[in-house]
Amino acid sequence: MQVSTEQPDGLVARMRSGDIDAFEEFFITYQRPVYTTALAITRDPFLAEEILQDCFVKAYRARHRLRTDRSPLPWLHRVATNLCYSRIARRRVMIEPITTLISNLVADLASRPDQVVESREIIEVLQRAIDALPPKQQTAVILYYLHGYSLAEAAEIAGCNVGTMKSRVHYALKALRSRLPEEQRAPAGARVSI
Amino acid sequence: MSCKRAQRELLEQFALGEELGSRSGPHLAHLVSCAECRREVGIDRELVENLRRALRERVEGSAPSQASWELVRRRTIDRPARPWTTRVVQWGGMVSAAAAAGTMMFAVVTAPESRFAGTQSPFIASAARRAVPPVDEAGGLSGADSSVYIATQTEPPLPGWPVRPQFSKSAPSRDSDPPITGHMR
Numbered sequence: 001m002q003v004s005t006e007q008p009d010g011l012v013a014r015m016r017s018g019d020i021d022a023f024e025e026f027f028i029t030y031q032r033p034v035y036t037t038a039l040a041i042t043r044d045p046f047l048a049e050e051i052l053q054d055c056f057v058k059a060y061r062a063r064h065r066l067r068t069d070r071s072p073l074p075w076l077h078r079v080a081t082n083l084c085y086s087r088i089a090r091r092r093v094m095i096e097p098i099t100t101l102i103s104n105l106v107a108d109l110a111s112r113p114d115q116v117v118e119s120r121e122i123i124e125v126l127q128r129a130i131d132a133l134p135p136k137q138q139t140a141v142i143l144y145y146l147h148g149y150s151l152a153e154a155a156e157i158a159g160c161n162v163g164t165m166k167s168r169v170h171y172a173l174k175a176l177r178s179r180l181p182e183e184q185r186a187p188a189g190a191r192v193s194i
Numbered sequence: 195m196s197c198k199r200a201q202r203e204l205l206e207q208f209a210l211g212e213e214l215g216s217r218s219g220p221h222l223a224h225l226v227s228c229a230e231c232r233r234e235v236g237i238d239r240e241l242v243e244n245l246r247r248a249l250r251e252r253v254e255g256s257a258p259s260q261a262s263w264e265l266v267r268r269r270t271i272d273r274p275a276r277p278w279t280t281r282v283v284q285w286g287g288m289v290s291a292a293a294a295a296g297t298m299m300f301a302v303v304t305a306p307e308s309r310f311a312g313t314q315s316p317f318i319a320s321a322a323r324r325a326v327p328p329v330d331e332a333g334g335l336s337g338a339d340s341s342v343y344i345a346t347q348t349e350p351p352l353p354g355w356p357v358r359p360q361f362s363k364s365a366p367s368r369d370s371d372p373p374i375t376g377h378m379r
Contacts, residue, residue, distance in 0.1 A: 023271065024263065024267075027263055040252045043252055049258060060270040060271075126244055126248040127252070130248060130249070146253070176241060
């Protein structure tokens with residue numbers, strides 16, 4: 001169970017030996033996925049940028065402990081998600097009312113069945129519902145549906161087994177579905193083509 | 195095949211990307227005959243598509259700024275390494291502070307008038323006994339330094355200092371009021 005992304009050209013080994021260019025290459029190679037994860041969790045570009053920097057500072061300090069035989073990306077993702085949730089926890093007071101917002105929005109949409117077919121509104125509800133997911137389920141959804149990792153790869157990044165990851169994705173979907181108002185759960189013409 | 199099983203396994207197929215392969219025959223047959231399951235599976239598939247869209251929207255058009263690398267570089271490569279002496283001084287300071295705190299705690303706990311005296315370890319209790327010489331049967335003080343002890347005990351408190359109330363655990367004298375008993379009845 002290993003993330004298939006290979007480490008380019010002994011990058012970590014060169015970083016360890018004090019090659020400054022290697023660290024820059026390391027940053028350029030991995031900044032995008034780390035930033036994407038941070039941004040998907042926080043939805044704040046400035047905070048995501050801070051987390052990106054903190055993550056690579058940690059990587060630099062821990063370069064002697066990084067493994068040279070495999071990609072450092074799972075480790076970077078894990079550090080980034082931990083940083084995200086520790087920052088979000090500090091902003092808990094600001095985050096919590098979102099749950100209330102979701103309930104209000106869902107209730108509002110449910111009361112106007114003729115207008116809820118708008119795809120835009122469904123996406124907005126989903127965005128808030130993703131924010132309201134527990135951190136582990138949120139990470140699972142982001143790794144699996146945004147980054148396109150397999151269940152095994154996502155499980156490795158999250159530090160759990162495949163079954164646990166599968167169940168996290170499953171429960172996340174159930175939670176997201178329950179957030180959608182009844183009318184939006186059944187889009188017009190939703191039929192399985194067989 | 196039950197609706198519950200069909201929906202669960204088809205959800206895994208659509209949502210989790212698991213291929214049912216040769217096992218898909220019964221599921222498809224069930225879907226043909228069950229409108230409720232078709233509806234449910236359609237909802238799940240739609241949900242997954244919308245979820246992917248919602249997640250893509252979160253990150254679309256955003257990229258880390260060009261200044262990121264410079265900021266990281268300043269905090270890592272360009273940051274001068276601290277000499278070992280700095281670290282020794284820093285650790286030494288922390289150890290000294292911890293030792294001072296420990297000493298103060300010990301002094302408070304072993305103080306003669308501390309409420310901890312007599313209830314702690316035998317060492318602390320004996321230290322408390324040494325600090326307060328025992329009173330003999332005749333009401334005086336035993337030992338050669340009793341005069342010194344009396345002198346210190348009879349000194350008036352310094353002006354501006356609060357006078358500590360004196361509590362006694364001795365039995366009440368005969369002149370005092372008898373205890374009130376039975377008033378709750």
